[in-house]
Amino acid sequence: MTGRPRRRERLPRDARVADIMRAARTIFCAKGYADTSTAEIAARAGMVEGTLYRYFATKRELLTRVVEAFYESIFADYEQQLQGVRGTWNRLRFLIWKHLSVIHAEPAMCRLIMYELRPSPQYRQSSVYKLNQRYTQRTLEVIKEGIASGEFHRTVALRIVRDLIFGCAEHHAWAYLRGEGQFSPDDAADAITNLVYRGLAREGVGTGAVVDESVQRLEQAVQRLEGLSEPRRRPRHGRGA
Amino acid sequence: MTGRPRRRERLPRDARVADIMRAARTIFCAKGYADTSTAEIAARAGMVEGTLYRYFATKRELLTRVVEAFYESIFADYEQQLQGVRGTWNRLRFLIWKHLSVIHAEPAMCRLIMYELRPSPQYRQSSVYKLNQRYTQRTLEVIKEGIASGEFHRTVALRIVRDLIFGCAEHHAWAYLRGEGQFSPDDAADAITNLVYRGLAREGVGTGAVVDESVQRLEQAVQRLEGLSEPRRRPRHGRGA
DNA sequence: AGAGACTAATGAGTAATGCTCACCGTGTCC
DNA sequence: GGACACGGTGAGCATTACTCATTAGTCTCT
Secondary structure (H helix, E strand, O other), X not given: OOOOOOOOOOOOHHHHHHHHHHHHHHHHHHHOOOOOXXXXXXXXXOOOHHHXXXXXXXXXXXHHHHHXXXXXXXXXXXXXXXXXXXXXXXXXXXXXXXXXXXXXXXXXXXXXXXXXXXXXXXXXXXXXXXXXXXXXXXXXXXXXXXXXXXXXXXXXXXXXXXXXXXXXXXXXXXXXXXXXXXXXXXXXXXXXXXXXXXXXXXXXXXOOHHHHHHHHHHHHHHHHHHHHHOOOOOOOOOOOO | OOOOXXXXXXXXXXXXXXXXXXXXXXXXXXXXXXXXXXXXXXXXXXXXXXXXXXXXXXXXXXXXXXXXXXXXXXXXXXXXXXXXXXXHHHHHHHHHHHHHHHHHHOHHHHXXXXXXXXXXXHHHHOHHHHHHHHHHHHHHHHHHHHHHOOOEOOOOOHHHHHHHHHHHHHHHHHHHHOOOOOXXXXXXXXXXXXXXXXXXXXXXXXXXXXXXXXXXXXXXXXXXXXXXXXXXXXXXXXXXX
């Protein structure tokens, strides 16, 4: 169980920290945060519980540090990769694909992030939050590029689009994260990108765009009104209910 | 702290269960699952810890039951409400709006569901899962209606659309759930509905023969509607945004 | 090389907490 | 009115995050 024959040997600080984090990561991923005991982590790292607490103040801090290390390794070369992709659609797809690929490759780690770290109050203070912010910020920039190039509407609500992309990606990967199914990052990235792209795209750029807009607006208006005037039941959509 | 003067009194089973669930709900919502102790729940319910365990096998089961009760109350009249809404856009919006409204009205409860219950392995066994499944199933049906009516592409990937809608809604409400901001269910529902609707809509709504067809339909609809009352309309939904 | 000092490592110990169980008292039924 | 079934109790158990006084490597200085 222990691995190493428990002798009192003094190791450099970095080595100890690395041992602990490696052990913690393994067990956290295998059993989840709540079902992992610090004693077990310490044992696997070849030390006693008290030693662990010399390097990490709390079990939660250990979780945070483990996730931070993972996150940093994942996004080390991210910016550079993105720079190599040209065109709004491609860049959008890359962002979505990258997200899905990480989930696909490291589901246990992503479960930790999504289920354990993110809900915790100290999430905002963790570097994971900051890294993630920079990451989603990139998405908004890509959308802005799309607007600038004329591919997207000028009136797109950026925040909602960001939520649409990442929310959808995560939701899509849920069953997989629960170990109940498969998904293909490639296919999903294509599908999501297309849907989002179409949702944002200015349709019929050259051919009677004004008519397009007009017709669509009218369609929606009529639909709404038809719903409202339907005498059978009061359609209390919108407010109230 | 206790509330009631702790006497040995025999209450009907239902009353005891109700007391426990009421106390549990209050404290779970206030402090989260992990930071709530069964002793505290028992005290608030006016009994001793052992009594609580006579009615609920584990703390987790108590959480599950509390959430189930909430979920059932929320969606009691849901199907009926949906039936009262006509038109694909409106029905889509109702679904999204309902989801957002529940989050807005009961953030603490939704945090429990999203952060505590859903990640747990027994989620699949809970009635919350089944209710939720029926709920999202409705979304797929609305999309199918949209396809049948010719508003949406025939090739739409249904699962992805469902993920898009609910993923986006939840992602959008995150900051609010963490108590770090506000959001408007009305505005968000409009924005999400429009984005999704456009993402699914058959493009080329405004090219050639399709326009003629559409215009004809609109003319007829407007004529029909002009006969009816002219209600104050909500200018809210607009285009894109 | 040897002594001393510094401090990493230890492991026994603590408080909190989910959960159990043998017993006790109360309401009910004959 | 007596007995019994069972609901309620609270002391107690096992686990676990975290602490701290003690122990013993290792580095420095002579």
